Amino acid sequence: MEKKAAVIIPALNPDEKLVNTVKDVRKIWNGPVVIVDDGSDMQTRGFFQQAEQMNCTVLRHCVNLGKGRALKTAFNYCINTWPNILGCVTADADGQHTAQDIFRCVCALEENPKSLVLGCRDFEREEIPTRSKWGNKVTCMVMRLLCGVNVSDTQTGLRAVPLEFMKKLMNVTGERYEFETNMLLETQAQKVPLREIAIETIYIEENRRSHFRPLIDSVRIYALFLKFIFASLSSSVVDIALFSALVWTLKPFVIEGYIFAATVLARIASALFNYIVNSKAVFQKEMGRKTMLKYFALCIVQMCMSGLLVSAFYRLLPYSEVTVKICVDVLLFFISFQVQKRWIFS
Template structure:
């Protein structure tokens, strides 16, 4: 029987996390939240939330490792504690948490698949962020020689932990904003299929973004360079997968 939990990376996101946890409480799923080196005020809030919600397990990084590093800590902890699947959710209230039931239903139908949200944006999305996603989409289509990955940047997804753990054990993955892209491409290379579920995504007016325009864009560009050459090595296998369906 599949066992699901929720993994939330959190670096100083305090404005929406209480509401996020309150809404998630209705699902009656264990939640693993990773404090990724947050400041003292945030830690105090997280501690009070842990006391309020018995289903919340708080893991702590002594120093900030980045979103990808925090998610990987949560995924490893989930796997080590017997969960079969982990649902990645952001701490800032962007995601439509009502759609988690749809993600789980799709995962139950195909337990070996990664299940990802496919964002539907409203007018709150910053235009530069919206356009930059399509640059990444293009490169991911090149790197997989397919259009199977509709969106590689949405951090609202279900990971089958057996295959995710296998990948993390044999390959060091990005620890910053490049993580969501890299793990999806490499899981695809490993043979995983990806199911996409349309979901609404908002950018709250009082939201705080930790996306570093220069550093993270450079990191993502370097990631695509590595993945492109990784695709060349795997080209025969990817082409055969495409032909075989």
């Protein structure tokens, strides 16, 4: 086939909105449309059959495996069936995405064949459900502050994905909604540019048919952040406990520099603990000489900054050494996350 995109629609227990979306798409788009039946109930099989009658390919999971797995199934099919495909446009089956916006994403991919294009909604509109509005705001803030990914709609299912990025995404973790967040994070690792286009904001029945589960899926989405915070907090406990013990031990005997000495000794022990936890549990990278050297270079810089800043602020502020250290290390925590994600464990 000529180099064009495929439209991918993952679906779980769809209704007539899936059929209406396909009808509208077929009025303006004659390219491939791939629908993934992600373990839907038998009574919804008729909607998929209607889609097949409109020249759509339907792939089936015998059980529900999640949106992330459904997208990977479709990616694999498209790459194997059309090796020279330009990429794909993913859309939802619940009627939130118009055929015009889907086609606009196809055109945007043709204009930006190496970029991940996001169809972004306007979350300032009054009719946006509260859970969607605040869920998106919180996720956008977390993505921007902790990961440096600056997008206005992290939860959009309307995305244009270029071919080479599709191949990379086949090995990205995430079987359910967390896959879409991991996709955004992966743009940094693969240096894939991000583009946004404004789309129509549609919420039918206040999005009651959405299969997104705010509590469960949010935990999955924030898993990377939560693991990093847990690793850092546990390392901080080791660090501060040792620092406190060393300050208590050294202060009577060392007139000058006891804070800096306590910082150095405590940081060596906590840094080794933190490196092992981050490489194995958080970023899931093999421990090697290069990453270890980078990590300990960061630790040396961070240790020096901590010691110097704590010493300086302790003289200026009416607080104990431990209190000042906690405040300084919270600031250094955010800086450390960015450095580790982008440079050490990227």
